[in-house]
Amino acid sequence: MTPWEAAIWHVISDYKGTNHGAGLIKGLKDAADKAGVETKLGTPATELILNKEGAVVGAKAADKKGNTYTISAKAVILATGGFGDDPQKVKNWASNC
Structure with missing residues (x-):
């Protein structure tokens, strides 16, 4: 994706200093933590x-x-x-x- 292309559904804007997939993962983990879900990274x-x-x-x-x-x-x-x-x-x- 280039800066001249329109942002489409798979693009995650800045979330706590990250974007794209990393931003999505951080957002999902934050939501899971808030809901009391235990997560295991790595x-x-x-x-x-x-x-x-x-x-x-x-x-x-x-x-x-x-x-x-x-x-x-x-x-x-x-x-x-x-x-x-x-x-x-x-x-x-x-x-x-």
Whole structure:
């Protein structure tokens, strides 16, 4: 995007000194914190948890220190950033979409 192009839906204006994706992430984290949601940064999912119908109901994750987490949820947001660039993850995790 250049300065001469019109701002469109995916452009996030300045938010606490950042913009675009970083501004969106900061805004989402602030809203989650305000709602009492526990967030874990730098803790990538290692596995999605599926129920017997095949719906995603949680995730397993691990941080850089080796701590592991099993997280159950009513909804899971898959926000990996590079997910679409990894054919194996797309095959494993999105095969029934």
